[in-house]
Amino acid sequence: MWEQPKGKAFSQSEVFADGATGRTPPAGTVARGSLEPTPGYSSGLGPQGLLTQVPIPVDLARGKAVYESFCAVCHGLRGEGDGVVVQRGFPQPPSLLQERLKQSPPGYFFLAATNGFGRMMSYASRIPEADRWAAAAYIKDCLQEQGAQCPGGTRATNR
Ligand code: HEC
Known part of the structure; x- marks a missing residue:
């Protein structure tokens, strides 16, 4: 692979009339x-x-599935920051149900999932954009609005 005829980026080309190796996409x-x-x-x-x-447009059931697969291990099924990983010693995240975060727009939750937040890692490479939005919608419209009534928030344990 190393020793083979190839055009390197920005090198000169004898193949193309304009002499450039890098080609403009059609x-x-x-x-x-x-x-x-x-x-x-x-x-x-x-x-x-x-x-x-x-x-x-997002499907809240999808948001719930994403939240419960990727976020609840730390943030807890109800968003209270008591996920199973935290119970085993990981730094505790703040409750997603606190007033400051209830005032935060959906973009805030999308951004945290995208870029990470402090000790929380980025989920950009793990959760596709549409699913990050679905999780943000689930947090806003379901966990924060309906609390314990929220489907999925009624389960007794985090395991
Ligand atoms: C491995 C544990 C873990 C997972 C999984 C996790 N988080 Fe976090 N999250 C944290 C911790 C810990 C913090 C607080 C970090 C800090 O302050 O240094 C945090 C912070 C946040 C904050 C900012 C809270 C604030 O105070 O403003 C948001 C929003 C958030 N997480 C959303 C999510 C979402 C959405 C997911 C799922 C896509 C997720 N988190 C997955 C551990 C986690």
């Missing part, structure tokens, strides 16, 4: 994984800062 090429259906979809940020609305 018109209309769409980058894989980079679709931005609505502004702020992948950043969580709009011109006014954090998005105050989830930018795509």
